[in-house]
């Protein structure tokens with residue numbers, strides 16, 4: 001494992017993480033519309049360069065805070081609402097430079113309940129958390 005870095009389109013939000021072993025293609029309404037691939041980390045293992053200048057979007061039960069760059073709008077990461085040291089936050093792995101699809105496993109998660117994905121993988125599809 002080695003450190004990899006990611007940034008939004010304009011570069012205002014930058015972070016460093018360990019190279020993910022797998023990324024999640026979640027087809028929930030938010031991930032599907034933004035084309036995000038999710039990599040989970042303990043919050044303290046995501047090193048942001050400065051405080052990320054994001055706005056937060058919430059919907060539904062409002063348990064999650066979907067962070068977007070305030071300048072370019074990229075979906076950058078997702079945190080549990082009101083938690084500064086969560087065991088699990090998600091970064092958008094699409095923002096990570098140089099990620100190699102040959103080394104990083106892709107896992108699909110059917111949170112859209114329609115079974116449709118625009119990625120290919122030989123891994124089994126994870127069921128919805130709503131199922």
Ligand SMILES: [Zn+2]
Pocket residue numbers: 008009010011012013069070071072073074
């Ligand atoms: Zn940006």
